[in-house]
Structures are given as C-alpha cells and as structure tokens.
Amino acid sequence: MSNAMTRTCRRAIAVAVLCLGSLSGRAVAQGGGELRFCLRMEPKTFDPLKVEDEASAAIRYLTGGVLLRVNRQTQELEPELAHSWKVSKDGRTITFSLRSGISFSDGTPFSAQDVAYTIRQLMDPALHSATGDAFRSATGNVEAKVISPTQISITFPAPVSGLDRLFDQVAILSEHSPRKEVAVLGPFMLADYKPGASVLLQRNPNYWKSDEQGHRLPYLDSIRLDIQANRDVEMLHFKRGELGLINSLDSEYFDKLETTSPQLVHDAGPSLDSEQLWFNEVAKAPIPAYKKNWFRSANFRRAISEAINREDLSRVVYHGHAQPALGPFSPANKFWFNDKLKPQAYSPDAASKALQNDGFHLQNGALKDKDGNEVVFSIITNAGSKTRERMAVLIQEDLQKIGVHVNVVTLDFPSLIERMTQSFDYEAIILGLTNVDLDPNGEMNVWLSSSENHQWNPQQKVPETAWEAEIDRLMRAQASSTDLKQRKEAFDRVQEIVVEEEPFIFLINKNALSAVSATVHGAAPVILSPQTFWNVERLTVSAK
Amino acid sequence: MNLWRKLACALLAAILCVSAAANWLAPAGYAKQYREATDAPPSRTHWLGTDEIGRDRFARVLYGTRISLLLAPAAALLSTLMAALIGGLAGYLGGIWARVAMAVTDLFLSLPWLFLLITARALMPLNVSPLFSVTVTFLLLGLLGWTTAARVLCATAGSLRSADFVRQARAAGVSRQRLFWIHVMPNLKPVLYAQFWISIPVFILSEANLGILGLGVAEPLPSWGSLLKELEGLVSVGDEPWKFVPLILLVLAVMSFQFLLSGQEQVTA
Numbered sequence: 001m002s003n004a005m006t007r008t009c010r011r012a013i014a015v016a017v018l019c020l021g022s023l024s025g026r027a028v029a030q031g032g033g034e035l036r037f038c039l040r041m042e043p044k045t046f047d048p049l050k051v052e053d054e055a056s057a058a059i060r061y062l063t064g065g066v067l068l069r070v071n072r073q074t075q076e077l078e079p080e081l082a083h084s085w086k087v088s089k090d091g092r093t094i095t096f097s098l099r100s101g102i103s104f105s106d107g108t109p110f111s112a113q114d115v116a117y118t119i120r121q122l123m124d125p126a127l128h129s130a131t132g133d134a135f136r137s138a139t140g141n142v143e144a145k146v147i148s149p150t151q152i153s154i155t156f157p158a159p160v161s162g163l164d165r166l167f168d169q170v171a172i173l174s175e176h177s178p179r180k181e182v183a184v185l186g187p188f189m190l191a192d193y194k195p196g197a198s199v200l201l202q203r204n205p206n207y208w209k210s211d212e213q214g215h216r217l218p219y220l221d222s223i224r225l226d227i228q229a230n231r232d233v234e235m236l237h238f239k240r241g242e243l244g245l246i247n248s249l250d251s252e253y254f255d256k257l258e259t260t261s262p263q264l265v266h267d268a269g270p271s272l273d274s275e276q277l278w279f280n281e282v283a284k285a286p287i288p289a290y291k292k293n294w295f296r297s298a299n300f301r302r303a304i305s306e307a308i309n310r311e312d313l314s315r316v317v318y319h320g321h322a323q324p325a326l327g328p329f330s331p332a333n334k335f336w337f338n339d340k341l342k343p344q345a346y347s348p349d350a351a352s353k354a355l356q357n358d359g360f361h362l363q364n365g366a367l368k369d370k371d372g373n374e375v376v377f378s379i380i381t382n383a384g385s386k387t388r389e390r391m392a393v394l395i396q397e398d399l400q401k402i403g404v405h406v407n408v409v410t411l412d413f414p415s416l417i418e419r420m421t422q423s424f425d426y427e428a429i430i431l432g433l434t435n436v437d438l439d440p441n442g443e444m445n446v447w448l449s450s451s452e453n454h455q456w457n458p459q460q461k462v463p464e465t466a467w468e469a470e471i472d473r474l475m476r477a478q479a480s481s482t483d484l485k486q487r488k489e490a491f492d493r494v495q496e497i498v499v500e501e502e503p504f505i506f507l508i509n510k511n512a513l514s515a516v517s518a519t520v521h522g523a524a525p526v527i528l529s530p531q532t533f534w535n536v537e538r539l540t541v542s543a544k
Numbered sequence: 545m546n547l548w549r550k551l552a553c554a555l556l557a558a559i560l561c562v563s564a565a566a567n568w569l570a571p572a573g574y575a576k577q578y579r580e581a582t583d584a585p586p587s588r589t590h591w592l593g594t595d596e597i598g599r600d601r602f603a604r605v606l607y608g609t610r611i612s613l614l615l616a617p618a619a620a621l622l623s624t625l626m627a628a629l630i631g632g633l634a635g636y637l638g639g640i641w642a643r644v645a646m647a648v649t650d651l652f653l654s655l656p657w658l659f660l661l662i663t664a665r666a667l668m669p670l671n672v673s674p675l676f677s678v679t680v681t682f683l684l685l686g687l688l689g690w691t692t693a694a695r696v697l698c699a700t701a702g703s704l705r706s707a708d709f710v711r712q713a714r715a716a717g718v719s720r721q722r723l724f725w726i727h728v729m730p731n732l733k734p735v736l737y738a739q740f741w742i743s744i745p746v747f748i749l750s751e752a753n754l755g756i757l758g759l760g761v762a763e764p765l766p767s768w769g770s771l772l773k774e775l776e777g778l779v780s781v782g783d784e785p786w787k788f789v790p791l792i793l794l795v796l797a798v799m800s801f802q803f804l805l806s807g808q809e810q811v812t813a
Contacts, residue, residue: 232776252596312579316597378670390597393763397577407671408763415666426670 032221033541035244035520037533038228038237043199046181046190048171049122049129054529055227057436058247061530062201062223064171065185067096067115068164072526072534075334075438077165081110081172081185081208091159091482094167098150103206104174104183112152116144117175119154131169134441135160161479161487162439187218187537199225209537218537219522244520244541245532249513251321252386257515264515266525266532270323270332271512272435275391276504277308277379277428281457283464285424290373295427299358301502305344307351307402308395314508317390321513325506327495328447332509332527333438336488338495348401355402367403376405377427380419383410388430391507395430420455429455430507436529440478440491447475447494456503467501519543552803555796563609570603575764585786592786595774599764605789608766612748613797615682616768620743622686624693628729628736631694635701636728646698652691661754674765681754681761685747693739700735704728737805745798748772768794 043055048064051057067082079085082096102110122132123142135142140157147153160166177183182190187209188201201223209217226243228234235253237243249257249265258265279295280287294300310324323331326341352362359370367375379395381388389410396406411419419426435442445453449460449468463469471494478490498504512527521540525532533539562569578590578598586593592601634645664684668677704710705728713727752769754760761767771790781788 316579316582376671380670386596389763393597394577394579396764397575407673409670411666412662415662418666 032219033543034222034224035220035533035536035539035541036224036226037243037245037247038226038234039199040229042196042227046193048173049118049127049131051169052130058225058530059190059199059201060169060171061186062188062533062536063184063186063190063204065110066168066171067098068167070165070168070438070528072528072530073524075528077168085164087163087482089482091161091163092157093153093155094163095147095151095153098152099208100150102185102208104177104185105189105204105206106174106177106179106183107206108174108177108183110172110174110185111149112146113149114172114175115152115154116146118170118173119144121173122170134166134169134437135163159480159482161481162441165437165439188220188223191222196227198227201225207537211538219540220536223536238515238517241517241519244517245523246515247530247532249515250387251318251511251513254321254513254515255319264517266514266516267321268512268514268525268527268531270330270509271527271531272330272332272438273432273510274325274328274330274435275388275430275432275507275510276325277304277395277430277507278456278504279377279428280424280426281503282424283457285426287425287427288373290369290371291377291427294369294375294377297358298501299354301505303351303354303358303402304399304404305502305505306346306354307348307404308398308505308507309346310344310507311346312398313391313394316394317387318508318510321511322508323511325509327499327506328443328504329440329495330435330509333435336438336440336491338492340492341495341499344499348398352402362403365403366405374405375403376407378407378409379428379430380409380411380416380426381430382413382416384413388432392430421452421458432510438528440475440487440494444475444479447471447498465501467497471497548803552800556800556804559609559793559797559800560613563606563613566603566606566610570600570606572600572603574599574604574607574766576600576603585784592789593784601771601786601789604766604771605793608768608771608790609793611678611761611765612751612768612794615678616744616747616751617740617801619682619686619689619747620740622683623689623743623747624736624740626687626690627693627697627739628732630690631697632701632729632732633724634694635698635703636705636724638702638705642698642702646695649691649694649698652688657688672762674762677762678751678760678765678767681751682747685750685754689743689747689750693743696739697732697735700732701728704731741798741801741805744801745794748794 039055039058041053041055043059044053045051045056046059048060051060066080068085069078069080070076071078081099081102083099084097086095087093088095096115098110098112098115104110119142121127122129123135124132135156142157143155145153145155156163172185174180174183184190184204185208187204187207189204190199191202192198192200203218203221207217211217226237228237231250231253234243234246235257238246254265254267279301281292281296283292285292314320314322314324324343326343327338329337331337331339355367360367360375362368369375379392381392383389389408392406392408396408399406416429420429433446437443445451446455448454449457449463449472452458454460457464460468463472474490474494478487481487481490512525512531514525514532516523516525516532519542521542522535522538523532524535526534528534576599578594578600580598581590581594582598583596584590584594584598590600590602592605595601595604630645630649634642661684668680710723710727713723718727748768749772751760751767752772761770768790772794774787775791
C-alpha cells in the first residue's frame with residue numbers, strides 16, 4: 001500500500017517535472033513578450049560613439065554590437081563580433097578576426113570595413129567622443145588596416161594599456177548602410193522614441209546569436225524604456241506589475257520592497273561605486289588661509305577620517321546594504337583592488353590625539369587650532385539625496401565628539417558643481433564616484449594632478465605635493481605598460497598613497513541593489529552595470 | 545467667545561506651552577542620535593519612535609513646532625501686511641495706481657522664483673547656523689508670498705471704493721487718508737485674516753519643499769516642514785501612524801487659527 005502510494009507519488013512528481021520542463025522549454029523557445037523598465041533621465045544621444053550619460057549607455061548596451069564584451073558576471077573578456085583577437089607585445093596594435101555571415105539590422109553585411117569606419121569616426125577629434133578619449137594614449141594617427149573582410153588590425157601611436165577591454169564600449173557602425181543611424185548589430189534596434197516619455201526597442205531580426213538549442217536570440221520581442229526620474233513613481237509602477245525590473249535600487253526602497261516581496265529584490269554585494277568626503281585644497285579658493293592650512297594637512301585629514309564611524313554609515317544610512325570603504329577601489333573589483341589595505345579603524349580618541357600633536361586643543365568642548373581659530377567647517381552635498389544628507393548628519397555628530405563643529409548644507413546640483421569646479425567656494429563636499437570601468441585607466445581623469453576631475457585640487461600645472469607627483473608617475477607608468485603585473489604593482493601603490501594621504505576620505509561602497517519582477521525570467525543581477533539586464537538576450541517575460 | 549473659539553484658543557495655547565517646554569520634556573534634545581534604535585516604533589524611551597538616523601521624533605516634533613509656530617505666522621504676517629499695503633492702497637486709489645501696482649504684481653508672479661531662490665541660496669554664506677538659515681528661509685517666503693493676496697485685496701478695495709458708504713463719506717468731506725484707514729481698511733480685515741491663515745500652512749509646506757533647493761531648515765534643526773518630509777514615499781497609513789503627528793499638529797494649528805480668526809472676523813463685521 002505504502003509502496004504503491006510512493007510509486008504513484010513518484011510518478012506524479014515525474015509527470016509534473018516533465019510538464020514543468022516542457023513548459024519552461026516552450027517558454028524559452030517561444031520567448032516573446034515585452035520587457036519594460038525605466039531610464040532615470042532622457043537619453044542625450046542615440047549615437048553610440050557620443051555616449052556620456054547613463055541612459056544613452058543603457059541604449060548602447062541594448063542595441064550596439066561590439067567586438068569584445070566584458071562578461072558582467074565573471075568580469076572576463078569574451079569574444080562577440082570578433083571570434084579572436086591578439087594584442088601586440090608593444091601594446092600598440094590589436095588584431096581582430098571577425099565572424100563572417102553577420103548582417104546589420106537593416107540587412108547590410110558586416111565586415112572589417114565597418115570596424116575601420118567605426119574607428120575612424122571614434123578617433124575623429126571633431127566628434128569629442130568620451131569613448132574615443134580612452135584610446136588616446138598619445139598624439140598621432142590611429143591606423144585601422146583591413147587585412148581581409150574578416151581581419152583587421154588597429155595600430156595606436158603609443159601603447160594603450162588594457163586595450164582589448166576598451167572595445168567593450170565601442171559599438172560598431174555600418175559604413176555602407178543607407179540608414180547608418182539605425183543600422184545596429186546588437187540584439188535590439190530603435191523602433192520609436194517619444195521625448196520625455198519612452199524609448200521603444202524591437203528585436204533585431206538579423207541578430208547573429210543563437211542559444212545552445214539553436215533558438216535565435218534575443219528571446220524578447222521588444223523593450224520599452226519609460227523615461228522616469230521619480231523613484232517613487234518607478235516603484236509604484238513596479239509594484240503594480242507594469243515594470244519588469246528596477247536596475248539600481250536605493251537601500252530605503254529595497255527594504256520597503258523586501259518586507260512585502262522578498263523574492264523580488266536582489267543584493268549582489270558591494271558595487272564599484274563609492275561615496276567620499278573631501279576637503280578643498282585649492283590654493284586660490286576663497287576660504288580663510290587658516291582653513292586651507294587644516295585642509296592641506298594630511299594629519300588633519302587622517303584625524304577626521306579616523307573620527308568617522310563608517311560602520312554606522314553603512315548600517316544606519318544604507319540599512320546594511322553598503323560596506324565601509326577601504327580605499328579608492330572597491331573589493332568588488334577583483335583584480336585591481338589592493339587586498340593589503342586594511343579597514344580604517346574608528347577611533348575618536350586616536351583622532352583627538354593626532355590633532356593635539358598638530359597643535360589643536362580643546363577649549364570648552366570646541367576644538368581650536370594653535371592660533372585659537374575654532375575648527376568649524378561646512379560640508380555640502382546635493383539636495384534631494386537622502387543618503388548623502390544622512391551621512392553628512394551622522395558625520396556631523398561623529399566630529400562633534402572631537403570638538404569639530406560641522407554645518408551641513410544641501411545645495412541644488414548645478415550650484416554645487418559650480419562651487420566645486422568654478423568658484424571653488426566650498427570647504428568640504430560629500431559626493432559619490434560611479435565606476436563603470438574595472439581598469440584604473442578609467443580613473444586617469446581623477447588621479448592625475450593636471451586633471452579637471454582631480455577634485456580636491458584640480459588642474460595643477462605641476463604637482464603641488466610630492467605624493468601627488470608620485471601618483472602621477474605611477475598612473476602614467478601603469479597606463480603605458482602592457483605588463484599586467486607591473487601595472488597592478490603600480491596601481492596597488494597608488495591605492496596605498498591615497499589611503500595614507502586621504503585626499504578623498506572614502507566612506508562606503510554601496511551594494512548593487514535591484515528588483516526583478518516574478519514575470520521576468522533568466523535575470524541574474526550582478527554588480528557591474530547594467531546590473532539586471534546584462535544578459536538581456538536571454539531574458540524572457542511571461543504573462544502576469 | 546463661542547465654544548469653538550475657546551477650544552481653538554486652548555489648543556493653540558497647549559501646543560505652544562508644550563513646545564515651549566521642549567527643554568524639559570525632551571532633555572536629550574532634537575539632534576541626539578540613538579544609532580542602535582533607528583526608525584524605531586514608539587516606546588517608553590521614545591514616545592513617537594525615532595527617525596531614520598535614530599533621533600527622538602517626540603523631541604523633534606516639540607522643537608520643530610516651536611520653530612514653525614513662531615516663524616510661519618511671522619512670515620505670513622509680513623506677506624499679509626505687504627499685500628494689504630500694496631493691494632489695498634492700489635485698489636483704493638484706482639486708476640493708474642491700480643494698473644501700475646497690478647502690473648508690478650503680475651511681474652512678480654511671472655518671475656522664475658525657483659531660480660531667484662537658487663541664486664539667493666548661492667549668495668548666502670555656507671557657514672551659517674541652522675537658526676539663521678531657517679530665519680532667512682521664512683523671511684524670503686514672507687517677502688515673496690504677498691502677490692496673490694495683493695490681487696485679491698486690490699479687487700476688494702476697488703469694489704469698496706465705489707460702495708455707498710464710501711461715497712457718502714467722501715461727499716461729507718472726509719479726507720482720502722482718513723477714508724482709507726477708517727472706512728476702507730476695517731472692511732478689508734476679513735480678507736486679510738483669510739489671507740493670513742491661508743499663508744501659514746502654505747509657508748510651512750513651502751519651507752519643506754525649499755529643502756530640495758537647500759533653502760530649508762539646515763540639519764540638525766527640525767521644523768514641521770522637514771518632519772513632513774518623512775511622509776514621502778510612506779507606503780501605508782496604518783503601518784506607522786505615529787509619523788503623522790507633525791501633519792496632525794499642522795492641521796490642528798491651522799484649524800485653530802481659522803476658528804480664532806473667523807471669530808475675530810464676526811466681531812469686526
């Protein structure tokens with residue numbers, strides 16, 4: 001009796017499994033459906049070579065065909081339109097062997113001529129392409145030599161480190177298509193654009209990829225991208241089931257959603273993004289000289305850093321969905337992170353002692369410098385960012401414990417940027433760095449003292465400190481080397497110097513949070529952008 | 545004094561007294577962060593729970609009430625007086641004066657205040673105390689919030705100008721100045737009172753909205769406006785009803801003002 005029941009049960013389970021298997025197989029085979037999610041801003045361009053903003057980058061990812069792609073999950077480089085590639089020993093030349101039989105979305109055949117055309121366009125100085133800037137290692141012409149319809153070599157005037165990974169961002173254009181602007185090699189193509197409302201992408205009928213069973217990719221018929229800046233509205237639409245995913249979720253929204261639908265939210269762990277505080281060290285800044293002396297003192301910066309409780313920032317502000325930052329690179333960047341860096345200890349006592357050694361003293365609970373000036377400064381951040389405002393208020397109380405009085409000021413973003421980059425009329429700022437590139441070359445514009453984005457003291461004609469000169473040297477050395485080990489050693493040292501000198505006081509690394517509807521199948525959120533739809537070709541949407 | 549006015553008076557007095565006693569009722573203060581108990585529900589130690597960074601909500605409501613109940617009516621008074629002076633006088637004088645005053649009002653209404661406020665904030669020094677920041681915010685609101693009321697008052701004063709009792713007074717040889725202050729202004733009082741109490745919640749909410757521009761109350765100082773911001777994105781009313789206390793206080797205070805002033809209006813009439 002019992003055995004019979006067991007057999008019956010087993011049979012039933014087997015039938016159920018078979019049914020499920022055939023259902024899921026059919027769902028994958030048929031695919032179809034429309035995936036809908038939000039862009040947080042209007043895309044500024046549909047030209048893949050001119051992309052600078054997040055919304056345009058998302059559209060480039062969905063529509064652009066690239067020679068090589070960084071797998072967002074493994075962080076490894078994988079072949080796409082090029083089935084193999086080789087970088088020369090001197091790091092100046094890269095040779096691609098291309099797949100044959102591929103066509104653009106309008107049916108125009110793809111060949112090495114198109115790659116050469118794309119490179120010529122990309123490196124045209126008149127285009128001012130941010131993607132092209134990454135390839136500019138030295139002045140001189142970039143030579144794209146078509147060896148055969150499926151082979152091309154590209155030679156740069158000087159070695160470009162991490163050359164092959166840069167091609168992840170280069171969507172190939174068509175040279176011969178009658179409608180160049182709409183011919184794409186990616187899984188989707190632009191079908192409709194309603195400014196301020198939505199972008200509709202449809203499946204590219206000529207997309208070259210198939211899955212393991214031979215089914216044509218992508219599975220989806222279309223993607224509708226709603227242009228929606230308001231996070232509350234985005235969340236509301238997601239809860240109603242009108243959106244398939246939320247690509248980057250704030251910790252507050254994450255927690256709210258987790259309480260009702262824990263199966264829909266995903267915390268992929270620490271991302272590459274960081275939040276940091278820095279002091280104004282610009283010599284010509286319109287702030288009192290005695291404050292400039294504080295801010296330019298590494299001891300002062302280190303003491304302030306030591307007095308900030310990063311664990312509390314992560315736990316209180318980000319509800320545990322962030323990790324105390326160890327340095328300029330997040331541990332999520334598996335290869336480039338310097339694992340010798342230790343967490344910054346929270347110690348108000350040690351901070352006070354360090355400040356006393358520098359001539360600071362406490363008087364009636366207020367910290368004063370050796371000339372009797374009370375240590376008061378303002379921290380500005382962008383209004384509307386709840387997390388940054390809260391971090392500033394927590395830091396305000398942390399620093400109060402060592403007698404430092406902080407005024408928290410929130411400014412609209414343009415005013416903040418104007419103070420940060422034009423008038424330099426500020427004392428300290430809390431802002432974040434969004435890293436899209438795993439390679440440190442993507443941060444040359446931050447670490448070189450001559451750079452505009454060297455925020456604490458930008459556009460220096462010659463490095464004003466010995467350690468900045470050393471960072472310049474190391475960054476240039478790693479950028480011009482093709483030896484990965486040497487590059488890693490150089491950038492490890494850069495990270496150590498930054499942690500020692502604290503021009504940026506790195507606070508936290510945010511976790512990559514996202515939400516995926518139960519109707520979307522195949523999503524595997526990761527830390528690299530685009531977190532939720534990096535494998536868009538294999539996503540499917542089922543009926544609600 | 546009718547029952548409703550007495551109740552309103554008592555309620556306002558109670559709110560003011562409790563907020564005045566904030567130092568004794570909430571000795572830990574509005575800025576102290578209890579980081580181990582963030583966003584906590586009401587308890588014996590925190591009667592209204594804590595906010596997102598662990599500050600006692602009861603203390604913040606008390607201190608915020610003190611600030612908003614002092615500064616919002618002050619700003620409302622300033623704007624109402626300016627409206628009375630500009631709108632009332634223009635309506636009473638009529639002709640070219642009314643046209644010029646209304647043109648100026650229209651100009652003010654059409655100015656991009658958002659950008660002017662951003663400029664005003666950009667011109668303010670960064671290292672100012674939170675109290676200075678909140679005072680400047682309400683002062684700006686008072687100085688900019690007179691235009692709509694001025695239009696209403698201009699129209700009302702214009703209709704009074706041709707009223708029988710004004711004509712009679714004018715025929716009896718009453719001077720223009722006396723006519724304005726003794727006969728026209730008292731009749732504008734109901735409109736002025738209405739404009740005054742309407743302005744109070746508007747200014748409280750405007751202060752909250754100005755926070756987006758960095759013009760609101762600076763941290764860690766609380767105000768009703770900044771406390772109301774907590775309600776942004778609240779999923780369900782029933783889940784955390786204690787968060788509605790600032791809103792309930794605002795409604796009660798505004799209603800109390802209304803009852804008090806409507807009674808005053810009846811007395812004046």
